[in-house]
Amino acid sequence: MSQGDQTRVDVFLDGGAEPIVSYRPPVSFELDTAQLEDGEHLLRIEAYDSGGTKGVREVPFTVRNGPGIAVHGITAGDVVDGKLPVLVNAYGGAKEALWEPARVETPAPIPTWTWVLVIFMVAFAAYYAARHWTPSTSFAQLGARASQSGAAAGAAPGAPAATAAAPATAPGAPEADASAAGPASPATTGAAAAVSTAEGASVYGNYCSACHQASGQGMPGVFPPLAGSAVVLDPDPTAHVTTVLHGAQGSTIDGVTYVSPMPAFAAQLSDEQVAAVVNHERASWGNAAPGVSAADVAALR
DSSP: TTOOOOOOEEETTOSSSSSSSEEEOOOOOOGGGGOOOSEEEEEEEEEEEEOOOOOEEEEEEEEEOOEEEEEEEEOOTTOOOOOOEEEEEEEEEETOOOOOOGGOOOOOOOHHHHHHHHHHHHHHHHHHHHOOOOHHHHHHHHHHHHHHEEEEEEEEOOOOGTTOOOOOOTTTOOOOOTTSSSSSSSSGGGGGSSSSHHHHHHHHHHHHHHHHOOOOOOOOOOOOOOOTTTTHHHHTTTTHHHHHOBOOSSSTTTTTEOOOOOOOOOTTTHHHHHHHHHHHHHHHTOOOOOOOOHHHHHHHO
């Protein structure tokens, strides 16, 4: 280089009057940020060529050697008033010898949307299970036997066991449904006597109880109750049988509209099975309405 060569690089920090580094290029140096405060800083580089012409470049940078800071309750740009709960947590730091992960876990309440999502999922799962679960025949018969056992346990002291719970009868037996509430009345005899009550309980358990429940009380606002239902208690069983055969939707009962559809069972159940389940419903849970025969069902099918 000639004696008048003015090539050099001066490095200034944060507007200082004196350069922290001044060398001929290329310049290599170590900037110790641990000596700087956390926050915004500026590195100003002035370079001169051999003729003394100056070039300038500025490099803004941020130093963050201190602990990380988490703030809950207020963010930039918020418009607030009154008392405001604010949670601040600080963790870590470049100068700490040991870093404790637990300190990073800033306590915060579970967001409301999370609770809403959980409640929705649980409600949907319950509805889906009630709508699509079909218990096996053995399970339905087990429930019928449990009902009979409960009736026997509640019988008056000293009364014969046969008056509380009658054994299941073979298909075609003319006995009244033992799982119904009490002895058979004249309204439950006649045509209904030709249909097996045990079969009615089984069909109900397999196809109906998932929605209307084993108690016949249904699910409020979703599936209507059969206990005390005007359709079930109607002396004319036409509407009852037609609903089982062809289904229904959008029924309003006692001021409550049930939008869940009642599926049609004409393709799945025989005339005998429809008559059996209709008679079971018309003679259970305190209901007492005239029964139907398979011939009645066939005429409405």
